Amino acid sequence: MTQPRLLVRNLSCGRGERALFHDLDFELRGGEAARVRGENGCGKTTLLRTLAGLQTPHAGAVHWQSAAPAPDGEPVLLQYDLCFVGHENALNGRLTPSENLDVLMRLAARRVSVRAIRQVLAELGLERVAERPCERLSAGQKRRVSLARLWLSEAPLWLLDEPASALDVESRAVLCARIDAHVAGGGxxxxxxxxxxxxxxxxxxxxELTPC
Structure with a gap:
């Protein structure tokens, strides 16, 4: 199996016409993790969204594996190879945790059984609320539902924006153990x-992101 490889060269990103950072270069291979650092507003979320193919960079390129970026400069959309958990939980409040995860995994081109979803929710202490509408869950419970994708996905690349937001100490430890396991497995x-x-x-x- 080919070792995962993320290569960023001369990347410049912004919001609209406003530049946030310039000429970013880094490379990550399987078994590596990186924390994006910088002051508020410097473009940390923008960088993750650009890596995920959700935003067009001002300049530069993102390479995944040996694939070149799309001709218009946008990164290759890594649907099957990527698990992106944004700062927002991306949950439909009217759907249950089980239903939300089923939809999210289908959007990621992965078919996951109801049994597998229920098992992960149980592991995360959410079995009791698995069939309750997400709009009735606490902030911490909603975050755990969103993060459950990290237990269901086999994607080699994880992009996580504030993953520990609203988590208690115990849940944060469970998340850290999952990240450790993913990296140890070559992710x-x-x-x-x-x-x-x-x-x-x-x-x-x-x-490190240095604002313009």
Whole structure:
């Protein structure tokens, strides 16, 4: 199996016409993790969205594996190889955790059984609320539902924007253990966080963003 490889060259990103950072270069291979650092407003979320193919960079290129970027400069959309968990939970409040995860995994081109979804929800302490509309869940419960994709996905590349937001200490430890396991298995993780994540077995590189 080919080792995952994420290569970023001369990347410049912004919001609309406003530039946030210029000429970013880094490379990550399977078994590596990196934390995106920088002051508020410097483009941390913008970088993750650009890596995910959800936003067009001002300049530069994102390469995944050996594939070149699309001709118009946009990154290749990594639907099957990517698990992106944004700062927002991306849950439909009227659907249950089970239903939301079924929809999210289908959108990621993955068919996951109801049994597998229920098992992961149980592991995350959500079995009791598995059939309750998400609009009736607490902020921490909603975040755990969103993060359950990390247990269901086999994607090698994870992009995580503030993954520990609203999590208690115990849930944060469970998340850290899952990240450790993913990296140990040859995956790549790029994340932002204001919360301290204690990754016991993972050496975390820093990607520093300097605002324009």
């Amino acid at each position: 790549i993780v790029v994340f932002t966080t204001h919360e301290e994540l204690t990754l016991t077995h993972t050496r975390v590189r820093a990607i």
